Amino acid sequence: MNPVVEYLIAGLLLTGGAFTLIGAIGLARMPDFYTRLHAPTKATTVGVGAIIIASVAYASSQGAGIDTAEVLITVFLFMTAPVSANIMAKSAMHLDVKRMPETRGKPWDQ
Amino acid sequence: MLARIGLPQPFLSLVLFIVWQLLSDGISGGSIVMGLILAWVLPQVTRGFWPERPAIVKGWLVPLYILRVLLDIVVASLSVARLVLSTRKPRPAFISYPISLEHPLAITMLASTISLTPGTVSTDVSDDQRILLIHALDVDDEQDIIDTIRRRYEKPLQEIFQ
Amino acid sequence: MITTALHITIAMVTLAAVLNVFRLIKGPDAPDRVLALDTLYVNAIALIILLGITLGTRLYMESALLIAVMGFVGTVAMAKYLKRGSVIE
Known part of the structure; x- marks a missing residue:
């Protein structure tokens, strides 16, 4: 295999793994629910996106062509991440979960 | 015009058709027929959930x-x-x-x-x-x-x- | 080269899944647990894809796609249940 492609795939894999890990660390150590919500919606989505791109690059470097399922997974993840974040934030507001005391402003109630 | 032949959501129908082609294992006669059926039926079934017509201008x-x-x-x-x-x-x-x-x-x-x-x-x-x-x-x-x-x-x- | 990177990545994603399970157990509120489950299924997709690269097969892509679809539906159903007390009104 072409060494440039090899480095590229390895780099994408490591980037993806690192972002997934950072998302999980954020989920584990952020102080309240609303701040915890930020890490998984962004970092984890990007991490999995990078891993999927690496998989596509690897498959096409092996001469297997691009699998359409991978494209669908990526599109689907990027479309659903904000929707699920939004609906979880709504349920948290409804249940009035604890916020960290430094938070400025407050959610309305309707 | 499109609404009269049963396609109230042309964009939705197009997206459904394309997604079905991506889901099926390669494009074949069967997948095209099934994609056309889905593109026709699903917008009809879910019509009640789309209160307004889509309006993408540009x-x-x-x-x-x-x-x-x-x-x-x-x-x-x-x-x-x-x-x-x-x-x-x-x-x-x-x-x-x-x-x-x-x-x-x-x-x-x-x-x-x-x-x-x-x-x-x-x-x-x-x-x-x-x-x-x-x-x-x-x-x-x-x-x-x-x-x-x-x-x-x-x-x-x-x-x-x- | 790729094999090494692959092993490191699998280790990182597994560690991430463990951290998610930690949040799932600790809570403290129900939305936190839903969020942990949501992150956990995204990590599961990553692990399945990595497994696919390791074994050099494309068979697992379909299951990853199914987890992506069903995980989203599950998250929305659970969050909706917390908000309204029922999933379908």
């Missing part, structure tokens, strides 16, 4: 917008990553963002974009669709975030959905 601006958002997502993840790994405490805030967009789909796209980009998650839209409640992870100045969103995302969306 569709060619959408890929540009998606490209900009993808770039911002990468930047956003880097900034969130830095904050997660640093020992500094975040300074979160709830921000009320006044929406000037009209179309529900445009508001949905704006809210999703906000959720995927730097340090902000959209949490709720007011019942009259005038105010968007945003939770920001790390803010110095609320007005600065509002201005950035308006300049970077709402203006292009306004051009797409006139």
Whole structure:
């Protein structure tokens, strides 16, 4: 295999793994629910996106062509991440979960 | 015209057809027939859930917008990553963002974009669709975030959905 | 080269899944647990794709796609249940 492609795939894999890990660390150590919500919606989505791109690059470097399922997974993840974040934030507001005391402003109630 | 032959949502039908081709194992006669059936039946069945007709006016601006958002997502993840790994405490805030967009789909796209980009998650839209409640992870100045969103995302969306 | 990177990545994603389980157990509120489950299924997709690269097969892509679809539906159903007390009104 072409060494440039090899480095590229390895780099994408490591980037993806690192972002997934950072998302999980954020989920584990952020102080309240609303701040915890930020890490998984962004970092984890990007991490999995990078891993999927690496998989596509690897498959096409092996001469297997691009699998359409991978494209669908990526599109689907990027479309659903904000929707699920939004609906979880709504349920948290409804249940009035604890916020960290430094938070400025407050959610309305309707 | 399209509504009379049973296609009230031409874009939805097109997307359904393309997605079915991607899902099936290669394009064949069978997958095309099945895709056409799905593209015809599903919009009919779900008609009640779509109160208004879609109104994308300048569709060619959408890929540009998606490209900009993808770039911002990468930047956003880097900034969130830095904050997660640093020992500094975040300074979160709830921000009320006044929406000037009209179309529900445009508001949905704006809210999703906000959720995927730097340090902000959209949490709720007011019942009259005038105010968007945003939770920001790390803010110095609320007005600065509002201005950035308006300049970077709402203006292009306004051009797409006139 | 790729094999090494692959092993490191699998280790990182597994560690991420463990951290998610930690949040799932600790809570403290129901939305936190829903969020942990949501992140956990995204990590499961990543692990399945990595497994696919390791074994050099494309068979697992379909299952990853199914988890992506069903995980989203599950998250929305759970969050909706917390908000309204019922999934379908």
